Amino acid sequence: MLKIVKSGFFTTIQDSGRFGFRHLGVPVSGSMDRAAAHLANAMLENPDESAVLEVTMSGPVLEFTKDTWIALAGANLSPKLNEVDIDNHSVHRIRSGDRLAFGKHIDGLRGYVAIKGGFETEEVLKSRSFYKPITEKDHLVAGMELHYEEVSEFEPKITHVIPEVIDRVLKLKASPGPEFDILDSKQKELLFNQPFTIAKENNRMAYQLQEILGSHQHPMLTSATLPGTVQLTPGGKLIILMRDGQTTGGYPRILQISEDSINKLAQKTFGDTLYFKREG
Structure with a gap:
């Protein structure tokens, strides 16, 4: 078992996502930075869809009760094994009783x-990804225990990778959406030339941006997202839907x-700057 000694700011179980249920209003969910989660699994030779822990900003304290191997990727949150600093984007041997903080x-x-082998938590609608109310909880809490299989024999082919540099100013590759042409020429020019700032309202569901693009009066029926x-809200605010975003809007x-x-936006937070770069 993996014992959750302290939960951290917002730690969840995620996998590649919950597919095939959007027609019922169920979001895909899954790892916010899917590339980082897949990298961590790849270092352990796990399938991409294996369940991982997603640690947001402030990490938990975890105690392992069985031997295994772990891999870390994504944000650098200064990991420590038994109070000794360890490298991010690397594989680490775990012994029973070890603590990761x-x-x-x-x-x-x-x-x-x-x-190694993935976390064997409950599957709901073919996924282990947390998303309340589909799952009982939306994040880990102290006292919880997560099952995993003991692994004593494993020789990792890759023990360390050099991470991609996180750009200070993010350029999001974007293609026109179905209602792109409701924008006038000035709005289109602003959209692809001015910087935008991530607002305080950002989470697994959506990221709002602070700047106003311009109000509109375009009526529309609820449509797939x-x-x-x-x-684009009627008041001119931009909202970028993320992994837990609603299925219609x-x-x-x-x-x-x-x-x-x-994936790259998932590593950004309040006050960070981004641009939209048009493709197509």
Whole structure:
């Protein structure tokens, strides 16, 4: 078992996502930075869809009761094993009784802890990803225990990787959405040339931006949305839907950002700057 001694700011179980249920209003969910989660699993030779811990900004304290191996990727949250600093983006041998903790936030926002074989928590609608009310909880709390299989024999082929540099100013690759043409020429020019700032309202559901693009009076029926859909409110605010974002919405969908851009945006937070770069 993995014992949750302290939960950290917001630590969850995530996998590649919950697919095939959007017609029922169930979001995809899954790891916010899917590339980082897949990297952590790859270092352990796990399947991409194996469940990992997603650690947001401030890490938990975890105690392992069985031997295994772990890999860390994503945000650098100063990981420590038995109070000794260890490298991020690397594989580490774990013995029964070891404790993993985190310290100072260095860069990024969300880190990932993969375990050899994946965490064997409950599957709900073919996924282990936390999303309340589909799952009982939306984050880990102190006292919880997570099951994993003991692994004594494993020789990792890759023990350390050099992470991609997290850009200070993010450029999101975006293609026009279904309602892109409700924008006038001035709004389109602003959209692709001015910087935008991430607002305080940012989480697994959506990121709001502080700047106003311009109000509109475009009526529309509720329509399908996806992670990465950029909506424009009547007051002119931009909302970027993320992994837990709703499956439909009534705001114009003016852009769709790429999968790579969703991953990179997931490592950004309040006050960070971004631009939209048009593709297509």
